[in-house]
Amino acid sequence: MRLPAPSRIAFRQLAALSLASLASFLGGWSWIEGPQSTFDTQGPVAKSQLDVFYTTVWVTGIIFVVVAGVLTYATLKFRARNESDAHAEPPAQSHGNPFIELGLIAASVFALVIIAVPTLRAIWYTYDVPEAEKANAYEVNATGLQWWFRFDYPSEGLDNSGHLVTGNELVIPANRPVRINLRTADVIHSFWVPKLAGKVDMLPNRGNHLWLQADQPGYFWGQCAEFCGEDHAVMRFRVIALEAKDFAEWVAQQKQPARTVATNLTAEPLRIQPASLTFKRNAPGWSQEFDLNPLENWKQKQFPEKDENPALIAHGRKLFQEKSCISCHTVRGHEGVGTTAPDLTHVGARTTIAGGLLENNEANLRRWIIDPNNVKPGNKMYVGVPLGASVMPGYMLRDAKTGHLTPNIKIDNSEGAALAAYLLSLK
Amino acid sequence: MSHAATIDHHHDVTTSTGIPNKKLFMWAFLASDCMFFGALISTHLIYRLHPPPGSPDVSKIFSIELTSFSTFILLMSSLLMALAVNSLQKGHVRSTRHNLLGTIFFGLIFLGCQVYEFNHFVHEKGLTLSNSIFGSTFYTLTGTHGCHVAIGVLWLVLMYIRSFKPADPSRSWLARAIAHFVVFTITTVAGTAAVLGLVHTIQSHESLSVFIDHHLLATSTTVIGLALLTWFGFSRKPVDFGEANAIDVESMGLYWHFVDIVWIVIFTVVYLLEYL
Amino acid sequence: MSLTMDAKIATPTTHAGHTQSKFHTFVQIAMVLSVITGVEIVIIYLPIGKWLVVSSLVVLSTVKFLLVIFYFMHLKWDKVFCTILFFIGLVLALGTVAALLALFGAEASAPLTSQILHHSAPVIV
Amino acid sequence: MDTIAPASLPTHEAPAAEKRPWIFTRPTAKTGLISWLTTVDHKRVGLMYGFSALFFFLVGGFEALLIRIQLAVPNNTFLQHQTYNELFTMHATTMIFLAVMPLSAAFFNYIMPLQIGARDVAFPRLNGFAFWVFLAGAIILNVGWFIKAGSPDIGWFGYAPLTSKAYSSQFAGDISTDLWVMGLQILGVSSVVGSLNFIVTIINLRAPGMTMMRLPVFTWMTLITAFLIILSFPAITIALVELMMDRNFDTGFFEISKGGLPILWQHLFWVFGHPEVYILILPAMGIISEILPTFSRKPLFGYPIVVFSGACIGFLGFGVWSHHMFTTGMGAVATAAFSLATMAIAVPTGVKIFNWIGTLWGGHLKMTTPMMFALGFIWMFMMGGFSGVMHAAAPADAQQQDSYFVVAHFHYVLIGGSVFALLAGIHYWFPLIFGRTVSEFWGKLSFWVIFVGFNTTFFPMHFLGLNGMPRRTAVYDGNMGWNSPNFIATIGAFILGIGIAIYFVTMVYTLFKGPKAARDPWDGRTLEWALPNPPPEYNFAVTPSVHARDAFWYEKHHRDEIAREKIQHARSESEHGGIHMPSQSWFPLLTAIGMLVGSLFLANHNYLGAISGGGLTILGAYLWSPKAQAATTCTPNLTPTAKTPTPSTELPLIFLFPLSLYLSPSSSPPIPPTPTPSIGIKTKD
Ligand code: HEA
Ligand code: HEA
Ligand code: CUA
Numbered sequence A: 001m002r003l004p005a006p007s008r009i010a011f012r013q014l015a016a017l018s019l020a021s022l023a024s025f026l027g028g029w030s031w032i033e034g035p036q037s038t039f040d041t042q043g044p045v046a047k048s049q050l051d052v053f054y055t056t057v058w059v060t061g062i063i064f065v066v067v068a069g070v071l072t073y074a075t076l077k078f079r080a081r082n083e084s085d086a087h088a089e090p091p092a093q094s095h096g097n098p099f100i101e102l103g104l105i106a107a108s109v110f111a112l113v114i115i116a117v118p119t120l121r122a123i124w125y126t127y128d129v130p131e132a133e134k135a136n137a138y139e140v141n142a143t144g145l146q147w148w149f150r151f152d153y154p155s156e157g158l159d160n161s162g163h164l165v166t167g168n169e170l171v172i173p174a175n176r177p178v179r180i181n182l183r184t185a186d187v188i189h190s191f192w193v194p195k196l197a198g199k200v201d202m203l204p205n206r207g208n209h210l211w212l213q214a215d216q217p218g219y220f221w222g223q224c225a226e227f228c229g230e231d232h233a234v235m236r237f238r239v240i241a242l243e244a245k246d247f248a249e250w251v252a253q254q255k256q257p258a259r260t261v262a263t264n265l266t267a268e269p270l271r272i273q274p275a276s277l278t279f280k281r282n283a284p285g286w287s288q289e290f291d292l293n294p295l296e297n298w299k300q301k302q303f304p305e306k307d308e309n310p311a312l313i314a315h316g317r318k319l320f321q322e323k324s325c326i327s328c329h330t331v332r333g334h335e336g337v338g339t340t341a342p343d344l345t346h347v348g349a350r351t352t353i354a355g356g357l358l359e360n361n362e363a364n365l366r367r368w369i370i371d372p373n374n375v376k377p378g379n380k381m382y383v384g385v386p387l388g389a390s391v392m393p394g395y396m397l398r399d400a401k402t403g404h405l406t407p408n409i410k411i412d413n414s415e416g417a418a419l420a421a422y423l424l425s426l427k
Numbered sequence B: 001m002s003h004a005a006t007i008d009h010h011h012d013v014t015t016s017t018g019i020p021n022k023k024l025f026m027w028a029f030l031a032s033d034c035m036f037f038g039a040l041i042s043t044h045l046i047y048r049l050h051p052p053p054g055s056p057d058v059s060k061i062f063s064i065e066l067t068s069f070s071t072f073i074l075l076m077s078s079l080l081m082a083l084a085v086n087s088l089q090k091g092h093v094r095s096t097r098h099n100l101l102g103t104i105f106f107g108l109i110f111l112g113c114q115v116y117e118f119n120h121f122v123h124e125k126g127l128t129l130s131n132s133i134f135g136s137t138f139y140t141l142t143g144t145h146g147c148h149v150a151i152g153v154l155w156l157v158l159m160y161i162r163s164f165k166p167a168d169p170s171r172s173w174l175a176r177a178i179a180h181f182v183v184f185t186i187t188t189v190a191g192t193a194a195v196l197g198l199v200h201t202i203q204s205h206e207s208l209s210v211f212i213d214h215h216l217l218a219t220s221t222t223v224i225g226l227a228l229l230t231w232f233g234f235s236r237k238p239v240d241f242g243e244a245n246a247i248d249v250e251s252m253g254l255y256w257h258f259v260d261i262v263w264i265v266i267f268t269v270v271y272l273l274e275y276l
Numbered sequence C: 001m002s003l004t005m006d007a008k009i010a011t012p013t014t015h016a017g018h019t020q021s022k023f024h025t026f027v028q029i030a031m032v033l034s035v036i037t038g039v040e041i042v043i044i045y046l047p048i049g050k051w052l053v054v055s056s057l058v059v060l061s062t063v064k065f066l067l068v069i070f071y072f073m074h075l076k077w078d079k080v081f082c083t084i085l086f087f088i089g090l091v092l093a094l095g096t097v098a099a100l101l102a103l104f105g106a107e108a109s110a111p112l113t114s115q116i117l118h119h120s121a122p123v124i125v
Numbered sequence D: 001m002d003t004i005a006p007a008s009l010p011t012h013e014a015p016a017a018e019k020r021p022w023i024f025t026r027p028t029a030k031t032g033l034i035s036w037l038t039t040v041d042h043k044r045v046g047l048m049y050g051f052s053a054l055f056f057f058l059v060g061g062f063e064a065l066l067i068r069i070q071l072a073v074p075n076n077t078f079l080q081h082q083t084y085n086e087l088f089t090m091h092a093t094t095m096i097f098l099a100v101m102p103l104s105a106a107f108f109n110y111i112m113p114l115q116i117g118a119r120d121v122a123f124p125r126l127n128g129f130a131f132w133v134f135l136a137g138a139i140i141l142n143v144g145w146f147i148k149a150g151s152p153d154i155g156w157f158g159y160a161p162l163t164s165k166a167y168s169s170q171f172a173g174d175i176s177t178d179l180w181v182m183g184l185q186i187l188g189v190s191s192v193v194g195s196l197n198f199i200v201t202i203i204n205l206r207a208p209g210m211t212m213m214r215l216p217v218f219t220w221m222t223l224i225t226a227f228l229i230i231l232s233f234p235a236i237t238i239a240l241v242e243l244m245m246d247r248n249f250d251t252g253f254f255e256i257s258k259g260g261l262p263i264l265w266q267h268l269f270w271v272f273g274h275p276e277v278y279i280l281i282l283p284a285m286g287i288i289s290e291i292l293p294t295f296s297r298k299p300l301f302g303y304p305i306v307v308f309s310g311a312c313i314g315f316l317g318f319g320v321w322s323h324h325m326f327t328t329g330m331g332a333v334a335t336a337a338f339s340l341a342t343m344a345i346a347v348p349t350g351v352k353i354f355n356w357i358g359t360l361w362g363g364h365l366k367m368t369t370p371m372m373f374a375l376g377f378i379w380m381f382m383m384g385g386f387s388g389v390m391h392a393a394a395p396a397d398a399q400q401q402d403s404y405f406v407v408a409h410f411h412y413v414l415i416g417g418s419v420f421a422l423l424a425g426i427h428y429w430f431p432l433i434f435g436r437t438v439s440e441f442w443g444k445l446s447f448w449v450i451f452v453g454f455n456t457t458f459f460p461m462h463f464l465g466l467n468g469m470p471r472r473t474a475v476y477d478g479n480m481g482w483n484s485p486n487f488i489a490t491i492g493a494f495i496l497g498i499g500i501a502i503y504f505v506t507m508v509y510t511l512f513k514g515p516k517a518a519r520d521p522w523d524g525r526t527l528e529w530a531l532p533n534p535p536p537e538y539n540f541a542v543t544p545s546v547h548a549r550d551a552f553w554y555e556k557h558h559r560d561e562i563a564r565e566k567i568q569h570a571r572s573e574s575e576h577g578g579i580h581m582p583s584q585s586w587f588p589l590l591t592a593i594g595m596l597v598g599s600l601f602l603a604n605h606n607y608l609g610a611i612s613g614g615g616l617t618i619l620g621a622y623l624w625s626p627k628a629q630a631a632t633t634c635t636p637n638l639t640p641t642a643k644t645p646t647p648s649t650e651l652p653l654i655f656l657f658p659l660s661l662y663l664s665p666s667s668s669p670p671i672p673p674t675p676t677p678s679i680g681i682k683t684k685d
């Protein structure tokens, strides 16, 4: 290397430049800090799981450095440097060394013991609510359905009958262990809120459970983590943890029957301007504004919208019956009676619809109600919910023999707007 | 006439271990079959451990007499199988054939019992493949075992026919072998029908003429078939079957005995434990 | 190559020790097997402790099992390797069955719908 | 080597041919399509396995690329959910059952008998049968792409009850899941039959002096893999039988409404599934254990313990299956037990890694392409193994299970492990099998592109998983922090694809145009290198006798002793009638066709058709069995200038079905004289 050739310099600059841009590219979106990060733990269960993970990373990392170091050294040191070297006399034909081998086995066992001890401790800790806290634990049931979650609160009885039921958004008290009974109505699903706890599956004919605790109030992303058919990818949900006081308020509000917006029913329903909604399938269902402060946004949702249109809402309520939405959905206090679909009594107070896929706003609701299949292909509202041997028809009727679909419910743009207004009013 | 019993049946010099290839193959296969039945039996036991609501009362369904009888039959067939191998290892082709026939006979009886049992359970006890999990696991487990027995019987029959292959290579024997096999099958089917008919006739106290009326075809086919089989069996020509084939019969025997020991396990685990 | 129909053994072979008596051995084994089967059937009706019945059933069927494989299937006279080969499969299968039953016997595995069979409990132990 | 004068061998006549009706005349074609369809030669069967496996590897890779395109950006609409689900199901099924397993089987078939000094496997027809059955299974699995029902879309482990009629059949004729069930079932038959054959071959057909503790490590791993196959496949066979019963006969094994327990499927599947992953890696480890000593030019470090650790991995592999089920709520005790058992497997696996490094230590490493792949294997497999240990810690796994962390783990062990080793093996044995030398430049280039592409694809997936991205999701939202790793992974996949393309283009070019390879080009240590390349039909003109672990290395260093021995062997062998080779047969193919027809009908719930397919199978098996003992005798060509038709020159004809009938007789050019072995053999007495 006599003089630094220009090309070499250019190469160095290029390398430096590309490294820098790579770093900014990678660093710009942190790789471990998403809404479902398992590193950003928000509760003791996730935390203890992360601790075990770090132990494994450290132990295997150190072994890796040592073994890879020796491997690199051996490769470099003993490699034939040129052709004649490659054909030289073969080296000594040695066959092994039992002491080295036994020593390495012992070392491996030792390394595994270091991993095993915290592992065992965490297995028992994460399995169930610690004895001392059992009495304090809050119990809810979570049921997986293709492709949404139903949550019910066995301890929050309702006046007339049954207990509180919601869908896709699980509201829990913060700072208190929550024991979740996991059930499924059809195939296997899995309940996973990475920031709060690792997943546990919802298996048919089996009573699983999981416990978690949110150390602070917060808004958490969760997702079904077991392949459950066509829409597994978009079977999502949220967990909202609230201060004890807020939680009690929320429960009280939820126990109320659906809210009715007073109107003069004889008045003509307003003419609705059918906004043209061109749907790009699977366009993002979220907005950046929402993400900035999700918990605050959730709280806003609990109050009625400012620009409510009572006539439109009443029209929507009528359509809700006429279009047979009621056969699957329940709006407690209003008309619905169905139990095979998410309870809509307070759907307006939720931040998401369609299994956590879309942000709950007028445009998205309309989009979903008019053309659910375009939002979530193959969903059961569109093709109907299986009920034992028969099927509760949805937007389409399916021919059992050929699988052919014929339309059953049709919602046009203005009907969609009315239904959306009605559902949004259900706070 | 060559000297018989000159082959060392426990050491084959052409292989590295001295174990004949076919025997080794069969033992490895049986090791695999252990896992096969292990998985089936596990399934059955797991559902016995956790019977879903509405499971039938099993001890009311089973009939210990019949099962004990078929267990005994299978054990005897195993004995004959062992004797068949033993004879052939000594070069006694004819007694090998007799033992093979006996094994086939007992195997068929076992299968008959199973068919009867299934039939009885379905029609009298209302236990079907699909109306309870117990039905599913029970029929699948015992049915799979039955399939093994049926395959064994088929193999035995083919081996029996194989024992008539003429030593003279210029004589084509394939057509004869196929004919032999067809006659064997038809005779078996007809014979079963005839015997069932006879049993039915006796049970319903009808006269023999009624039996002949109804089952003339089956009976006469059986008689003709038996005659033909005897004729097939009376070949005095030298055959290309002898001590050297002992290994073929022995590997077949290993399979047959394995089917027997699987039944020993099923008998205890599936049947007897239900009576506790 | 034996082309004979019914050659009687003339020459005792080098390993003749057992060939002579095998016929009787086999018949005796078959008798023992039948007797054990009979005993098994009687045992289940005896008014003794359940665990005793179960363990004797297990022992008796194991004996039957071993008799068949060692005598009828010639393991006694064959190369040990055959025994090893078969036992690899057998042991793994037994281990798997035992592990599965233990797993399903555990409390965490009780199905929601189960009506646990009280009398099959000893099976898992 | 084969320098014995032909005169020293007495000649003998072939025995009088048996008279038989014309349909039963034995096919005798040595070239052309018929010779391939009726072949029982382990080398040809091996080649057919290899070529089909590589074809399916490309298909599986193509499916992977479609997956990666879909995931390149959030909320992509390139694929529909349903299609995506079909793709990952078929990608995994194809890669595991139709690419990696049969590619291993190709090496078992081709190399293993050569390594133990055998002329063929113990049951040559069964071997041909295993291949045709494999092909039948592959066809059944892939039929779905061409019918209305579509391909299976249930994930490669097909968890019940998603596979039940209620959830996987959109309409009456939706047989996609049935095809999956029957396809796997048939592949199971193929694998078990093939493995039984290998077990008998290795145990019984070793050349004199080839004791078990002298077996080449690849042969050892073949043996252990074969055991794993025969002992683990029954579990999935039963699971599939039960599923088939549920779907076809309304039984209730996994039927929830009847009280069935879907968790049982998981247990039965993983009782098979975990040994299966070792079925995928042990042959790879065997290949690595051949390549490293050859190019380090010294024996494998700690041979006995490497062999023993392989057996140990195989055995322990049967006791850890529930580590795939840590999230199913098994209870703390069971979770803990399986967690510890799984960790224990790291010990024997580590032993292998350490011994490979020990083999390098003090050697003279020749950095050839196979060696690069082998070293790459150690690195990548180690990383995959470490993420495996992270899974084994059950509480940590609660966050990792069914996330992209698992996807990263298993691609590191499957590609960085199995695939790297298989690519190394192809390159390593190419001169032997096809008699041509692969370019080192293009080989090394492909290695580096593959290596870089592979890590670019799969390393980011660790972060995706830990950042909460679940697997098997066709779409993801853009606000989750998963965008850039996914994008990088997609770019990586294409780099990887280019690398693989370079690799295979090089191979195809070499197959036709590559320079002729010298005999024993790598200075090999095991018996297969004693053969001319490509090896003649009967492999060894004279059965070798073995005196040491690296048999051929020993031969090369004790020439006189071996030459004397060979003459002796040749004489005694020809006194016993020369070389007996099994004769070709149509019946393995016929039997396999029967199974294909039967299972297609069964998948269609057409029982009459199924029974007739079964009948065809039985007929095929029956017709084939009386001929099993038959054999043809052939006289070895002991002069090095022999004109042996070689597989390499006519194999491509298989793809030109009708043409080949006309072309084949003249299509095998004479093989030029094999040069005397040269490189690196030091005669030292
Ligand atoms: C070639 C295939 C292969 C191999 C070899 C392995 C090897 C291992 N695997 Fe992997 N695994 C798969 C293929 C494979 N796996 C597949 C396909 C899946 C997913 C299936 C699916 O869900 O689709 C899976 C999933 C999987 C899971 C389930 C994850 C989940 O779904 O939650 C687990 C859990 O324990 C696991 C563990 C291990 C372990 C501990 C090893 C060990 O054998 C690794 C041992 C190796 C080392 C540890 C490295 C070298 C050792 C040393 C240098 C010694 C010193 C080291 C220590 C002491 C730590 N694997
Ligand atoms: C041996 C097994 C094996 C191999 C080799 C591979 C190879 C690859 N795999 Fe695969 N993979 C699995 C086994 C394997 N995989 C399994 C078991 C699963 C789990 C499935 C499930 O969840 O059920 C899985 C799942 C899986 C996923 C997750 C899907 C999901 O969960 O949603 C992804 C995503 O990136 C992926 C990617 C890849 C890529 C990019 C390769 C690349 O290495 C591929 C490289 C090869 C090529 C790129 C081919 C080159 C060919 C050409 C360039 C020509 C092509 C043209 C024509 C055919 C005309 N795989
Ligand atoms: Cu529900 Cu995935």
Ligand SMILES: [Cu+2]
Binding pocket: D273, D274, D277, D321, D323, D324
């Ligand atoms: Cu595993």
